[in-house]
Amino acid sequence: MISFEPLKVLKNQEYRNLLSGRFFLIIAFRMLATLLGWWVYQLTKDPLSIGLIGLSEVIPAVGSALYAGHVIDNNEKKKMLLMCNYAYVFLISFLLIPAFLGHRLHFSGHEITYFIYGIIFFTGICRAFLGPLVPSMIPKIVKMENLPYAVTMNQATFLTASVSGHAIGGFLIALITIKYTLVVIICSMIIASFFFWSLNKQFPVVKHDEKPEVWKSIKEGLSFIVRTKEILGAQMLDMFAVLFGGAVAMIPVFASDILKVGSEGFGLLNAASDIGSMCIIIFLSLVPLKKNQGKILLCVAAGFGLCIIGFGLSKLYWLSFGFLMLSGMLDGISVVIRGTIVQLKTPDELRGRVMSVNSIFIMSSNELGQFESGVMAKIFGVARSVVIGGALTLGTAIFIGSTSPKLRKMEY
Template sequence: MSRSVVQGGWAVLRLRKFRLALMSRFLLTIAFQMLGVAVGWQVYAITGDPLDLGWVGLVQFVPILLLGLLGGHVADNFNRIHVLTACLGLVLVCCVALSVLAMSEVAAVWPILMVLAMLSVARAFYAPTAQALLSNIVSQEQLPNAVGWWTTVWQIATVAGPAAGGLVLIAGSDWVYACAALLTGLSISLMVQIRIGTRPRRREPVSWAALTGGLRYVWSNKVILGAISLDLVAVLLGGVTALLPIFATDILGVGPVGYGWLRSAPAVGAVCTGLVLAQFPIRRKIGRTMIGAVAVYGVATLVFGLSELYVLSLAMLAVAGAADMVSVFVRHNLIQLATPDEMRGQVAAVSSVFIVGSNELGEFESGALAALIGVVPCVIVGAVGTLVVTGASWVLFPELRRTDRPRDAFRAALPSD
């Protein structure tokens, strides 16, 4: 890459490696979103029990919890393109397996859960490696814009994926899984075209110290710790994705297509926000901005839980998605710009275990709590909890509150003289 870097939001798209990685991520995310739509609908159709929707989340959380730190170690010690290609191959196998199960009209949930567990193994290695890959294909100056496009394209896919999944779901779950397999295959074909140059360094053997290096770095950097912790609690308490099949069928009275748009609505708001952030990244007062965004997320979730109007529910999910996009943008920038390259995979793994894992654990929490107290009270309790934690973070993480620029987080990790 030339050292003369052209500035501007669109300049990073001129890099072929970045375009290939971006499109590979786009296709894979659509595949994941389509899988999420089909699995939730299929499981609820089989049992009609909210708790089973919770099990879908839990079975995907456990592999991320157990293997997430190892995924970060692998990302920092092996060729990241090779790791990502292997992960995509496992995802393809899982898509095919789910399609076969759907065509067989399986009447039990456990075979689906087993395949989802294997899918989550791939995610445990894919997530930290994909996040760490950015530093290999763009310059430091272009990272904020690259993160903006990285998250925006992901959100665009989370709009297209559920909407497409809802449409294809009319034909049957097996067709959704087959489409996801095709998209994953295309994602692999793009990923294998990327060539990256890595600085030669001694490969660190697997050890407890190596696996927990990212944890120690995050603990020593209170800004990143605060950002990850705040995002974790917001996702854990305020997430409603697992309950959307119930809202679609029992509360709002819409079918598969309406359900697909409910799944897409958060991403619609996120895409609009992400397009702005890709052109005009947040460069000042990022700590206060993140805390404020999580508060907006909590309020939007609360209104969604109280709504019985389809249009209002869509609007509140879109607002929640826009707020979440701001939070994700700040967190990704903090991790990319405040972490040494040799530790980016490990720190990204910590973020994945906390954030990606909490998505799945949050789905289990939502399903279990909804089975206990009801769907609407479950959402209200989660939204109020999110607002309480957001207020507490203002006091508990003063370093995050005072952070003005991403580079401030890097200085926060340096030992004082």
């Protein structure tokens, strides 16, 4: 039965401001990811070069994540959110140099590519802090009984922005070229900051007279995750499933060389999985999952792998779009289950550290998955590498499901 009870969380003005700021920020990030994948591939014509974008970001992001969690739990969160937002604006602005002046300064394609990798390396450090901040702020803004609904709405906002960003990015590249698309991306980041300014300050939960030592603080967060088997199992499943099933990273190659649909078709294909995720999360906002969340999580992970196999085998644009959209629907269910479990089971004083570890799993699966896809494509060919990745994702879901009884029985 459809219920509009979950939508009442949107009556909270501060929560709406947080979601609005995140919406414009995620649009910017997705447009940027779309633009960089297309730009680098046009410069190099090498699938591995796309994978190196993810590697350039994930190394500093994962390396900084545990420390970022400690800092988030021991400092005022609104100030950190704004600092990270403006750091992104500053760093991405440097990409305007090769975009507008590359030919005039006689930059080669490889020089521009290396410059992009360098900028993305530094944005990875910002991401280590920014990624856990918004989820860790939500429980202080909404009531605890509304937290599951707030988590679902947060994911719906994220995916709506992802769909918009991927699609708009592809269209803007075709319509106004790469350099002016970068200007739009930077403007979107600045708009996000206006909403963040309206948030209330969130000071840390202080338990001691002095701040704890960094390593002791990090260890406390890690120990909590290891003890909480449902969180650990769900994160491991997501990490390995998406790591092996990172077909999205190869979409520029499929659009350009296999399906031959150009930048417009690339934008839609790039948004297909997010469209599916957005549709299912909107549905789950009205019809929440009531039971058997662990079994559902395992089933959707296996289905995700099958969709990736289908995408790798497809030679038809509409069929490829359908497989990616269905994979996004299954991934959307997984996102809601995992996000709700993490929020409900984590105490306030540990949220930054737990969300930072969660971000490591997410970044490891997405960005390392992007790199893994590039390497596999180089070795086996693009289509064959995607099929192999889908098969490994399916195998991972079966293995974790058969060896993790707590995850199978998980409910909230």
